[in-house]
Amino acid sequence: MITATTTESIITPRVIASxxxxxEGEAIRQLEQTARLPGMRAAVGLPDLHPGKGxxxxxxxLSERIYPALVGNDIGCGMALWQTxxxxxxxxxxxxxERLQGLEGPWDGDLDAWRADWxxxxxxxxxxxxxxxxxxxxxxxxxxxxxxxxxxLAALELEPERLCLLVHSGSRGLGESILRAxxxxxxxxxxxxxxxxxxxxxxxxxxxxxxxxxxxALIAARLLDALGTEAEQRLAVWHNGVEPVDWHGERLWLxxxxxxxxxxxxxxxxxxxxxxxxxxxxxxxxxxxxxxxxHGAGRKWKRGEARAxxxxxxxxxxxxxxxxxxxxxxxxxxxxxxxAPESYKGIERVIGDLVAAGLCHPIATLCPVLTYKVRKAEHxxxxxxxxxxxxxx
DNA sequence: ATGTAC
Numbered sequence: 001m002i003t004a005t006t007t008e009s010i011i012t013p014r015v016i017a018s019x020x021x022x023x024e025g026e027a028i029r030q031l032e033q034t035a036r037l038p039g040m041r042a043a044v045g046l047p048d049l050h051p052g053k054g055x056x057x058x059x060x061x062l063s064e065r066i067y068p069a070l071v072g073n074d075i076g077c078g079m080a081l082w083q084t085x086x087x088x089x090x091x092x093x094x095x096x097x098e099r100l101q102g103l104e105g106p107w108d109g110d111l112d113a114w115r116a117d118w119x120x121x122x123x124x125x126x127x128x129x130x131x132x133x134x135x136x137x138x139x140x141x142x143x144x145x146x147x148x149x150x151x152x153l154a155a156l157e158l159e160p161e162r163l164c165l166l167v168h169s170g171s172r173g174l175g176e177s178i179l180r181a182x183x184x185x186x187x188x189x190x191x192x193x194x195x196x197x198x199x200x201x202x203x204x205x206x207x208x209x210x211x212x213x214x215x216x217a218l219i220a221a222r223l224l225d226a227l228g229t230e231a232e233q234r235l236a237v238w239h240n241g242v243e244p245v246d247w248h249g250e251r252l253w254l255x256x257x258x259x260x261x262x263x264x265x266x267x268x269x270x271x272x273x274x275x276x277x278x279x280x281x282x283x284x285x286x287x288x289x290x291x292x293x294x295h296g297a298g299r300k301w302k303r304g305e306a307r308a309x310x311x312x313x314x315x316x317x318x319x320x321x322x323x324x325x326x327x328x329x330x331x332x333x334x335x336x337x338x339x340a341p342e343s344y345k346g347i348e349r350v351i352g353d354l355v356a357a358g359l360c361h362p363i364a365t366l367c368p369v370l371t372y373k374v375r376k377a378e379h380x381x382x383x384x385x386x387x388x389x390x391x392x393x
Numbered sequence: 394a395t396g397t398a399c
Contacts, residue, residue, distance in 0.1 A: 052394095053394085072394070073394050073395060073397095074394045074395080077394075125396080127396080128396070131396095133394075133395080134394075134395080135394050135395090136394085137394085170394070170395095171394095172394090172395075172396085173395060173396060173397095175394080175395085176394070176395045176397080177395090179394095179395095180395090240394090303394095
């Protein structure tokens with residue numbers, strides 16, 4: 001007997017982007033392919049849609065089943081915004097840059113207390129709590145560049161003269177281990193909700209969400225501590241994950257794969273480190289966009305492609321300051337090129353497409369002042385003593 | 394994306 005518990009009809013994915021917005025063919029193919037998975041009910045590509053490893057990034061999927069492989073390894077990856085005590089007027093990026101050291105290593109604070117605060121069980125990956133990681137992850141100080149909705153900004157308790165801190169990171173090795181265990185046992189198959197394996201995955205997934213959120217908070221705390229200042233968190237969202245939703249009275253599973261939630265109030269959609277980020281308020285009923293928004297500008301060039309394209313015309317030192325005047329700390333050459341502003345699409349187009357589709361309205365723009373990616377360990381770079389020695393000769 | 398896989 002065949003039990004028809006899943007919908008067999010093929011759904012047609014939608015792409016929310018103006019015809020003039022360039023989207024890679026491979027990303028569309030991945031979107032269509034993913035939309036054919038059993039139990040898929042809706043699939044939407046957002047304006048930052050680009051190819052990922054098997055599944056597209058910048059997309060959202062509504063399904064009868066749970067697809068861990070679609071969520072990917074960085075479960076809980078997301079953005080959090082703080083308002084710092086620093087004022088834009090008095091901030092000295094070069095001085096601040098000098099003080100930001102050693103954020104890559106394990107935190108030497110009270111890990112037990114931190115885990116207790118965030119309701120986290122110990123994991124084998126906790127030495128990475130409070131570390132940014134690689135790829136597109138960063139911690140960035142930003143100045144509010146232009147206020148477009150004063151009332152909304154005030155409601156968020158964001159004062160225009162104070163610097164913001166935006167942190168983008170995820171669940172590091174923990175999320176990766178959860179996905180790996182999942183794929184080893186079940187492959188890429190969708191899990192039936194209420195099955196033991198689904199419950200097991202969801203429990204681990206939710207733990208990774210909390211871990212990632214705690215990670216962003218600890219990254220912020222360490223960075224603020226290094227700068228000798230304080231801050232209050234204003235916004236927090238994750239853009240990689242799956243959650244049950246009531247969809248017109250039916251219980252379905254909403255997968256966000258590089259897609260920000262549009263059902264939890266205002267959020268930041270960051271551009272590259274060389275462009276503005278947008279603080280936006282979601283608008284509309286969430287029907288056409290599956291309650292989601294773009295999570296960033298979207299990659300234009302694949303990882304590893306940027307160095308070959310840019311190294312001829314830009315030296316590493318040229319990439320240390322962006323066109324908008326922001327300082328960049330990234331002592332990893334490959335990453336420095338991979339995450340160069342040119343590797344990303346223009347954020348203005350992405351926001352424009354979302355606004356045109358009636359999905360959000362801008363509250364303010366944020367301009368990067370100091371972007372922290374990675375420092376090498378102290379022993380890997382020329383120390384003060386050696387530099388002094390050289391100068392004497 | 395990943396205290397990565399080869």
